[in-house]
Amino acid sequence: MIDTSQKLLEYGKAAGAEEVEVYCVKSTVHEIRTSRMKLEAIKQATTSGVAVRVICGKKLGLAHSSDLSDSALRLTSARAVELARGATADEYQDFALQARTYPKLSLLDERLARTSLEEKTETILSVEKAAFAYDKRIIGSDYVSYNDETREILIMNSKGLRVGYVESSVSIGGAFVAEEDGSKQMGWDWQIERSFERLNPSRVGARAAERAVLTLKGKPVKSGTYPVVLQPLVGMKLISGIAQAVDGESVRLGRSFLADRKGEEVASSIVTIVDDGTRADWVGSSPADDEGSPTAVKEIVKDGVLMGFLYDLYTARRVGVKTTGNGRRPSYKVGPAIAPTNFFLHPGRSTEAEMIKEIPEGLLVMGSLGFSGNPITGDFSIGVSGRWIHGGTLAQPVCGVTIASNMSEMLKAVDAIGDDLVAVEGGIGIPTIRLKSITVAGL
Amino acid sequence: MISEDTLLTLLDLALSEGGDFAEVYYESSEINRVLMQDTRVKSCSYGNTIGAGVRVIKGEQIGYGCASSVELEPLKRAALTAARIAKDGKRFSPQDLHRSVIPTPPMIERPSGEVPASEKTDFVKRVDRSARDVDARIKDVDISYYDQTRHFIIANSEGVLAEDGVVYTTLRVRTLAIDGQKRHPGLSGCSGHRGWELFDDSPPETLGRESADMAIRMLDAREAPAGPMPVIIGKGNAVIIHEAVGHGLEADIVQKGRSVYGDKLGEVIASPLVTIVDDPTRPFKGGSIRVDDEGTLAQSTLLVENGVLQGFLYDRITAQRAGTASTGNGRRQSSEFYPIPRMTNTCFLEGDDDPEEILGETARGFYVKKIGGGQVNPASGDFVFEVLEGWLVENGRLLYPLREASLIGNGLEILQNIDRVGNDFGFDRQGGFCGKGQLVPVGFGQPTIRVKKMTIGGTKK
Numbered sequence: 001m002i003d004t005s006q007k008l009l010e011y012g013k014a015a016g017a018e019e020v021e022v023y024c025v026k027s028t029v030h031e032i033r034t035s036r037m038k039l040e041a042i043k044q045a046t047t048s049g050v051a052v053r054v055i056c057g058k059k060l061g062l063a064h065s066s067d068l069s070d071s072a073l074r075l076t077s078a079r080a081v082e083l084a085r086g087a088t089a090d091e092y093q094d095f096a097l098q099a100r101t102y103p104k105l106s107l108l109d110e111r112l113a114r115t116s117l118e119e120k121t122e123t124i125l126s127v128e129k130a131a132f133a134y135d136k137r138i139i140g141s142d143y144v145s146y147n148d149e150t151r152e153i154l155i156m157n158s159k160g161l162r163v164g165y166v167e168s169s170v171s172i173g174g175a176f177v178a179e180e181d182g183s184k185q186m187g188w189d190w191q192i193e194r195s196f197e198r199l200n201p202s203r204v205g206a207r208a209a210e211r212a213v214l215t216l217k218g219k220p221v222k223s224g225t226y227p228v229v230l231q232p233l234v235g236m237k238l239i240s241g242i243a244q245a246v247d248g249e250s251v252r253l254g255r256s257f258l259a260d261r262k263g264e265e266v267a268s269s270i271v272t273i274v275d276d277g278t279r280a281d282w283v284g285s286s287p288a289d290d291e292g293s294p295t296a297v298k299e300i301v302k303d304g305v306l307m308g309f310l311y312d313l314y315t316a317r318r319v320g321v322k323t324t325g326n327g328r329r330p331s332y333k334v335g336p337a338i339a340p341t342n343f344f345l346h347p348g349r350s351t352e353a354e355m356i357k358e359i360p361e362g363l364l365v366m367g368s369l370g371f372s373g374n375p376i377t378g379d380f381s382i383g384v385s386g387r388w389i390h391g392g393t394l395a396q397p398v399c400g401v402t403i404a405s406n407m408s409e410m411l412k413a414v415d416a417i418g419d420d421l422v423a424v425e426g427g428i429g430i431p432t433i434r435l436k437s438i439t440v441a442g443l
Numbered sequence: 444m445i446s447e448d449t450l451l452t453l454l455d456l457a458l459s460e461g462g463d464f465a466e467v468y469y470e471s472s473e474i475n476r477v478l479m480q481d482t483r484v485k486s487c488s489y490g491n492t493i494g495a496g497v498r499v500i501k502g503e504q505i506g507y508g509c510a511s512s513v514e515l516e517p518l519k520r521a522a523l524t525a526a527r528i529a530k531d532g533k534r535f536s537p538q539d540l541h542r543s544v545i546p547t548p549p550m551i552e553r554p555s556g557e558v559p560a561s562e563k564t565d566f567v568k569r570v571d572r573s574a575r576d577v578d579a580r581i582k583d584v585d586i587s588y589y590d591q592t593r594h595f596i597i598a599n600s601e602g603v604l605a606e607d608g609v610v611y612t613t614l615r616v617r618t619l620a621i622d623g624q625k626r627h628p629g630l631s632g633c634s635g636h637r638g639w640e641l642f643d644d645s646p647p648e649t650l651g652r653e654s655a656d657m658a659i660r661m662l663d664a665r666e667a668p669a670g671p672m673p674v675i676i677g678k679g680n681a682v683i684i685h686e687a688v689g690h691g692l693e694a695d696i697v698q699k700g701r702s703v704y705g706d707k708l709g710e711v712i713a714s715p716l717v718t719i720v721d722d723p724t725r726p727f728k729g730g731s732i733r734v735d736d737e738g739t740l741a742q743s744t745l746l747v748e749n750g751v752l753q754g755f756l757y758d759r760i761t762a763q764r765a766g767t768a769s770t771g772n773g774r775r776q777s778s779e780f781y782p783i784p785r786m787t788n789t790c791f792l793e794g795d796d797d798p799e800e801i802l803g804e805t806a807r808g809f810y811v812k813k814i815g816g817g818q819v820n821p822a823s824g825d826f827v828f829e830v831l832e833g834w835l836v837e838n839g840r841l842l843y844p845l846r847e848a849s850l851i852g853n854g855l856e857i858l859q860n861i862d863r864v865g866n867d868f869g870f871d872r873q874g875g876f877c878g879k880g881q882l883v884p885v886g887f888g889q890p891t892i893r894v895k896k897m898t899i900g901g902t903k904k
Contacts, residue, residue, distance in 0.1 A: 035699065038503070038504075041505035041506070041528075041781070042504075042505070042528055043508070044508050044509075046509070046511070046517065046521070060486045062486050062489070063488060063489045064489075065490065065492070066492040066494060067492075079489045080488075083560055084487070085561075086564040087483075087485065087564075088482075088485070090485070141699070142699060142701050177699075177701045184703070184823055186820050186822040218823075220898065223670040253480075253583045253619070254582060333490055335486060335488060370828065370829060370849055371849075372830070372848065376628050380847075381829070381849040381900040381901065382827075382849060383818070383827035383851045399825055400825050400851055400852070400853060402669075402849050402851050402898065404849070406902075439669050439902040439903075439904065440669070441851075441898055
């Protein structure tokens with residue numbers, strides 16, 4: 001990868017670029033799917049790619065290629081330089097300098113490479129086994145899958161920057177169908193980790209089955225305003241919405257309901273939200289972001305007060321602050337833009353049972369469907385399923401209803417936080433939370 | 444490009460462990476992107492990806508290996524990876540390849556990939572200007588242009604050899620209106636399997652204005668109601684049908700016993716006003732293809748006719764399992780994925796009602812002008828879709844716009860409750876991508892329809 005990168009730096013300069021940045025990735029992915037305790041599919045994908053960014057006369061040009069032959073590399077560099085001409089000259093475009101230090105993180109599960117397909121298949125079969133054992137009403141699955149990826153990343157630029165690392169991620173997930181008296185319901189659960197050892201297949205299977213069984217034969221309830229308890233799988237959609245609203249570029253352009261509100265109390269005083277690129281056990285971490293800037297721990301909301309936003313190099317330069325190491329690429333095929341690393345709401349001390357016990361009439365939200373969330377207005381609306389809460393205990397199953405509010409109001413309505421913080425998707429994490437009141441739309 | 448000899452070598456290797464069926468999918472793709480933000484053309488980009496995926500089927504099991512390469516060695520390794528799904532099977536050789544003739548002529552007049560970058564940047568600048576010209580309250584315009592030219596070859600051990608090239612072009616305009624404390628986004632766009640001539644029907648002035656107009660209109664949006672009411676869904680917003688019924692008719696979901704429609708073939712599942720087809724042969728839309736990603740020629744498939752369930756959407760594997768022929772719905776995101784049954788262009792066919800009358804006779808209800816994304820739980824049939832622009836209807840008139848809300852319903856109930864179908868069939872200009880573990884572009888066609896009752900997920904009691 002170093003050879004390829006050096007060639008690209010050289011070809012870019014030769015083509016007329018003032019500055020060149022190269023991002024190289026090599027990835028191996030395994031996926032295993034099972035159905036009804038039998039192997040359904042095995043996949044192995046080996047891919048690599050390079051992305052080049054060039055600055056010519058303050059103009060930015062980008063090109064990428066999965067073809068690493070010398071002629072393709074020359075073409076890629078030439079294209080990037082040629083395309084830069086079409087961009088608007090922008091004095092804020094720049095590439096990163098090598099930082100003095102980067103967080104030292106161990107992101108690779110070395111055992112993964114030695115773990116056989118059979119062992120991985122066993123793990124995923126354990127998910128199914130646990131789900132079927134949970135309740136005899138579990139009749140099948142939508143999907144049950146195991147995925148792992150090992151990635152090697154190298155970022156270099158013409159200002160002398162060179163950062164590289166190797167990382168792994170492993171995940172399992174399942175969606176199971178429960179059936180009773182002709183009605184069907186599906187329940188999901190999944191887990192994503194850095195290392196194979198941390199996977200807990202029986203918990204994933206049981207949780208997915210539990211969600212299907214507990215919401216089976218659910219019916220809508222009467223519309224009204226109620227307290228609700230949100231399990232992490234659902235809360236995740238809301239915390240993702242907050243992550244979008246603290247994107248420094250959206251904030252700069254007024255595309256966020258949190259723009260102009262730094263220093264204000266935007267959430268209940270028990271809410272603390274952090275973006276932590278250095279938390280090695282979660283998959284959003286890395287020593288550097290995809291521009292080569294070191295990652296860091298940032299308090300976004302502290303005890304309810306909005307502390308700051310996420311930045312990449314461009315927006316940071318534009319608004320006169322330092323990058324927070326949040327310039328990230330979803331893939332080498334897309335240029336870097338501001339995105340969270342590990343973005344999560346700090347855990348509290350409550351358990352789900354305690355939160356439920358204090359509710360006379362309300363809703364435990366276990367599953368969600370869709371998400372309509374607008375980071376500009378803060379309005380959101382989401383389809384949910386779960387169990388009605390009556391007198392502090394679980395009552396009838398509920399389906400076909402929505403909860404809706406404004407993210408601003410929702411943050412202020414948080415009145416209890418669980419001790420069960422988990423990373424739900426990528427590095428996005430949230431514990432179970434309780435909202436004092438929210439509109440439930442049903443009958 | 445990959446030669447027929449190489450394809451045969453890979454197929455032979457893929458069957459070396461005794462698989463029943465092998466397939467090679469080779470793809471090369473070029474993309475171009477232009478991003479305009481904050482009055483600046485922020486970047487122009489180009490990308491080139493190549494790769495191949497080898498699939499082996501043994502019984503009910505799939506082995507898949509892929510590599511982002513055209514070199515023989517990595518492709519051979521991919522073939523051997525896929526081959527391993529079979530163990531101790533009877534070994535046989537692939538049949539000679541016979542090239543499929545794709546009857547439909549190519550649909551591209553001016554390939555977007557060949558349009559000079561300067562023409563594209565001029566175009567997005569015009570979009571930007573026309574959006575800002577609408578109103579001084581338009582404070583931000585964000586435009587993204589993207590085109591992809593994809594060339595693919597499919598060869599399988601049964602002798603199928605199919606090859607096609609497609610061009611997909613799309614542009615999206617996000618505007619932001621700010622008026623005092625009120626702020627709201629607007630959105631417009633267009634997409635399709637079409638070249639640069641896509642913009643003949645969607646000139647930059649229209650695209651910019653549509654997005655800006657929406658943002659300005661929505662500044663006056665009020666709280667959406669919470670609870671059930673009649674819902675009118677404007678022309679082109681077929682996301683509702685895609686979610687309410689489409690996914691439940693994909694054969695993989697049906698065969699796993701998790702579709703509410705799985706056991707209802709030949710039965711009445713909808714109001715007699717409902718006729719739905721999956722139609723990739725309608726040109727220029729997101730789901731318009733000539734051949735699917737398994738080499739099966741694309742065809743129109745009747746799903747629901749006058750309320751009666753008529754069929755499902757099959758790829759090769761699910762068709763074989765059901766003892767029928769593939770409907771040409773085996774699609775994949777790229778060579779990194781094996782194909783699964785997917786929709787193409789979901790079309791709700793038109794009825795006899797005048798759309799003006801449908802609105803005029805609605806005393807109180809919710810009007811969906813612009814729909815967003817949706818999701819379905821096929822097991823229970825519950826589905827949601829997000830409304831980007833909705834209006835409150837009172838006494839047959841659009842009264843005022845409503846803040847964003849999800850609408851939730853149950854597929855079987857909603858289909859029975861469709862009581863008006865307009866005569867104004869049309870496609871949504873914007874189109875979109877459907878996600879089912881992998882993304883594929885799809886199209887949505889529908890006339891104005893009315894549903895007697897759906898739950899509006901707003902905040903106002």
